[in-house]
Amino acid sequence: MNLLLLLLRGSRATVVLAVCFGLLTGLSSAGLIAHINTALAQGGTHVARETILGFAALGILMLGSRISSQLLIMRLHTDTTFVLREQLSRRILTTPLRRLEELGIPRLLATLVDDVQAVTQGLLCVPPLLINAGIVVGVMVYLAVMSPLVFAALVVFSLLGVASYLMPQRRIMGLLRQSRKTTDRFFGDLRSLTHGLKELKLNGGRRRAFLTEDLLPTANQLKAFQRRRSTLNILVTSWGMSLFFFFIGLLLFALPGIAPVSPSTLMAYTLAVLYLQQPLDSSMVILPMLSAGVVALKHIETLDLQGSDGEPVPPAAGAPLPAPSRIELVDVTHVYRREGEDTPFTLGPIGLTFRAGEISFVVGGNGSGKTTLAKLITGLYAPESGEIRVDGQVVTAAGQERYRELFSTVFADFHLFDRLMGLAEGAHAARARTYLRRLQLEHKVRIDEKGALSTTELSTGQRKRLALLAAYLEDRPVYLFDEWAADQDPLFKEIFYRELLPDLKAAGKTVVVISHDDRYFDVADRLVRLESGAILPEAAPRVVPA
Structure with a gap:
């Protein structure tokens, strides 16, 4: 062209x-x-x-x-x-x-x-x-x-x-x-400059090295x-x-x-x-x-982006899938190259079943593949082999978009939009205010009639609560949280594990939580342990004394 x-x-x-x-x-x-x-x-x-x-x-x-x-x-x-x-x-x-x-x-x-x-x-x-x-x-x-x-x-x-x-x-x-x-490289350096301001200001040697060896x-x-x-x-x-x-x-x-x-x-x-x-x-x-x-x-x-120039809009999801009673990963694998490593990392083969009204914790060390597994579960990554089934029906490439509509998520690297797009208008406004109070943010944030948030300049933990608010308002059948409680204070961490997750379970939701908080492993119905991309034999939840 x-x-x-x-x-x-x-x-x-x-x-x-x-x-x-x-x-x-x-x-x-x-x-x-x-x-x-x-x-x-x-x-x-x-x-x-x-x-x-x-x-x-x-x-x-x-x-x-x-x-x-x-x-x-x-x-x-x-x-x-x-x-x-x-x-x-x-x-x-x-x-x-x-x-x-x-x-x-x-x-x-x-x-x-x-x-x-x-x-x-x-x-x-x-x-x-x-x-x-x-x-x-x-x-x-x-x-x-x-x-x-x-x-x-x-x-x-x-x-x-x-x-x-x-x-x-x-x-x-x-x-x-x-x-x-x-x-392209210059934009990468600018991104490091803006995202790493605190680290650069706290370390003069790193700051000089960044300026003299990278940016300049x-x-x-x-x-x-x-x-x-x-x-x-x-x-x-x-x-x-x-x-x-x-x-x-x-x-x-x-x-x-x-x-x-x-x-x-x-x-x-x-x-x-x-x-x-x-x-x-x-x-x-x-x-x-x-x-x-x-x-x-x-x-x-x-860039080799998908889609044709003639597409008027991204592919529509179509009618939402009914709330599933189970989601199965059958011998699913995903291969990718991690930064700084010459050999590719293989996740899988993974065989898992997630059921409605069940809380599953995915645990493991850093680099074990937890977040990659979360992206496979939610359909953000397509498996190289194996298949994903919803109530026994295989999720095809054509049905990938509808499958993703089953999930409400808060990833560790979440993005918080400045308004609750279509989630807090009209009849949803009362629900939004109720969740705002329950998440202890009613004195920090206001939501106007169009769903705009009065501010997003909050602590990371409070921003995650606003992201959780959006997930609640979506009201999807499956919830996935990636290290959600990592930035919360002890009081609200207790609320999340002891109140919010059980409430989702009682509502019949399928809940998947990536967590390092072994103190709360007893909340899970099942632990899925990952190590180097493979699932270890399933173990019963371990109760850690307070």
Whole structure:
């Protein structure tokens, strides 16, 4: 895909109409040059009435066609930019989580911020390029009609000039691609800077190492690429601008000695070439932005996100599945490569059954595969082998979305939205306030009639309670909590294990809890112990004295 195809995909008829207006702008401009040349040839006095009327008509035509072309393309540009952002966001939502994790948050952020902006700027370059092309074509047609001999010389000179301009563009495109790759690393460093502020402020050695070995070298490399690219652009653009005067010099001083050319033809060509300088200079200035847009668009395509550009919305879940009495993992395996390790880590084969009205604790050391198992259970990861069954029915790829709708979750790396989207409006408002009181947050947070939270600037434990509030309001048949109590104070940890989990069980919910709190293992109906990706023989819950 290129930028022009992206525009055509938005509205082919609009693009064609805009191009026609751009060509009309060029033809009317050529007509104005012809009328100016006629008026100058007549000495500026006693100009024919037809020439004056023609000049006025062509001026109005040029103005109208130029405005029409710009309005059409600018409208198409804004529509296409919106569609690009919309499609990119929706394709991210339809792409498997594992693929997004492989790409990494910095690369996705760089795409959503940097690439979309570059593509938008590139699209913004298309309107003036089309209009400038129309002007150049119109004037060149006029020059070809006026003097084929001089026009042939102009064509030869133009081809040499274009070749000298385009040759360095390959190097510039290479620098653009290198700069784009470096931008991914730079976004990663910025993410470390913003997320690791506390750690960096508390350790001067780490802070210096981060600045001198990570952030600043990457920023300096990015600066070097941008400086070299800008230098080449300046040299190439300046060379292109000087070509006009080189040609005028050849036209005035060399061509008359080679072939007979009338003074009126020389004057007309000089005037036309000077007139062409503005649209061509403008085109040379905006071509680098167009090139950056092309590179950014290719980078977006290399993300290999799922979904097609024609999908209006992410795949709908359809009618929700009925609350299951059991969910089975049958010989499920998942293989992935962990950071810093050369050999892949294999989880499984896992054989588990989770039943309604049952609390299951998943326990094990760090790196044993607990969170990966949670993502398999909830359908966020697809198993490499084995199958997941809901009341005996196999969950297929087509049914994955509906299966995920069974779960309300709070993961350890949860995200707290600033409003309870569709969960606290109308009849749900009273329930939301009830849960807010039960979670002891009624003095910290207020929920308005649209579900917006008055604040999310809370402690981690309180933010987790708000995430739990959203999970309660979803009221799904299966609840999964990943180290939810790790950030809670002792009092609320007791409430979570001794009151909230039993209440969910009494409501017939299937509850899965990842936990290290062995003091509360007696709450579980069953312990699932993981070690190096494998399930150890099931043991009865162990009661730890208070």
